[in-house]
Amino acid sequence: MKILLIEDDREAAEYLEKALTEAGHTTHVAGDGETGFALADSGDYDVLIVDRMLPRRDGLSVIAGLRARGSETPVLILSALGEVDDRVTGLRAGGDDYLTKPFAFSELLARIEVLKRRAGAKDVETVYRAGDLELDRLSHTVRRSGREITLQPREFRLLEYLMRHAGQVVTRTMLLENVWDYHFDPQTNVIDVHVSRLRGKIEKGFDKPILHTVRGAGYMLRAG
């Protein structure tokens, strides 16, 4: 994946560039808003990672400028401003996702992968499949190896999100944000408990595990 990182903090940029490259992505870095805008405007990037506070041109203005020119490249906003209202402002300016500093690299990686996938999957799928697991969004049914699994509405939405991003790491925060639509930091491992319940339902009685815990990052739904 080709990623453009617009970040003025040299140390953070170098670290991220190295880590993203190691994760298999081609990464370019722009040190200020103007350069970033010019590079992003070329349109060759799959995902943009934009810091909010940048020299020469503010991050939000870069994003708004790109959107005004018709660019649909997914944008992840990185910012030290993490209040709900800050996030709302960022997303309204045209950002697709918002991550607050300090953040875990695994979280950033998981989010950009999801962003890329979302940008690619424009078609409206009604049935998601992962190995022998099948989720039908229209009939609200889940089957594994043809056997129907009964899920509660919240569990269904949890599985739906995981299946939509099958093969990608999904963090606990992403689940809380997307399944429950809350952005605060729960004190205990509430999400883990929900996931382990779901896991019990979709794995019990089947020999192969399908919902994997990625240590230090989150979860991944993967067949085999």
Add this chain to the structure above:
Amino acid sequence: MRLPPIIKTTAARLSALYLLLFGAFAIVLVFYMTSVSVRILAGQTQETINEETSSLVRAYERGGLLFLVRVVEQRARQPGANLYLVADANGRILSGNVESLQPGVLETAGWTERPFFYQRYGEGGGAAPGGGAATTGPHEAIALVIRLPNQMILLVGRDLGEPERFRKVVQRALILSLGFMGLGAFLIWFFVGRTALRRIDSVSEASARIMGGDLSGRLPVTGAGDEFDRLSENLNTMLSRIAVLNEGLKQVSDNIAHDLKTPLTRLRSRAEAALAGAEDTDDYREALQATISESDQLIRTFNAILMISRFEAGYSTESTESLDLATVVADVVDLYEPVAEESGVAMDAHVTGPLLVSGNRELAAQALSNLVDNAIKYTAGQADSPRVTVSASRSGGEVRVSIADNGPGIPAEDRQRATERFVRLEKSRSRPGSGLGLSLAKAIMTFHGGRIELDDAAPGLKVTMIFPSARSSA
């Protein structure tokens, strides 16, 4: 040159201004009145003199000089302020009640230009016999001088003693009134300065004492309920608020020093131990993972501290909207239900919705989830059949969301303290958490204009979040 301190008081300035203003007014008034009265008196004097003169001239015309002299002698004997004098062409006095005159008075006919001095007949004593020598007599007068056809001189005048006396009376009145003004100024200083302004002084003395470090000091309130009392009361409220904020600040720094130093030290020693003792990359990996989760906990704690401080300082960028608390309660119960089940805690909810308040969904959910989290944590394994009940309903103008458990509860004397930052009652010291859950919930309730109450659930603890109900927009 430094003025004595008394001059610098408002009372002294007010008195001085009063004295100046009213003194000037009195002087102007007195001068105006004297000049007017003196003019009237002078007019009367002239009229009298004119009448006397014309009657004497008529006497001369009728009976000649001798008759005139007789009439003058006669009139001069009468008591009064009138002067009569008949002199020959050389100015020698022939008759009248004047013994001597200021020289030169008789030389020109008509009205004397200005008052002159004279000596009455029989008053000169032996000191100036024969007259003429008296340049400054004891009396002042004005007069009309007429040259009779035979070159004789007739002078009719009037002593100015009377207007002079009048002037003196007025002068005394002026001095007396100025004296009263001074007394008035003193009384103003006494009442304004001693009563009202002294209270301002006491306020500034008290504030100086407070600034000097006695932060528990308060301004005096007399109970009179006047402007000064209101000022003192408001300043006292402000001081209390400052004291609370100050105390909070002190607590934050103390607690940061205490509660954050511990995990930071742990973090450091863990990294150090890993460097010193790790055998292989797996050991390093484990040490680093522990380090990361420790830092995550630190970041979480810092975020909570910042959030609490922001709400307590009374500014926040978070916005509020019309919010149905019933859905928030349902969300949080849904989120925590599996956690409760896993901990062996029965959780149920009694919500009669909708419960509209003006609030922030994220914050309300965060506060509630902190409280539910606490309730589950402290009830699990503590009671025979642990149970957490969340109930929400409207009562009066408020929406109350209660979280009751049947755990060990908090003794009444500790309840107030429990909502303070970092306060972890002894029993909970050993449990994970930052000790910020309750105080964050409290701060969020403050942001919503509500409050939090801790009660005995007999047994257990009941925490109630009280939101002011949304104003029904008609």
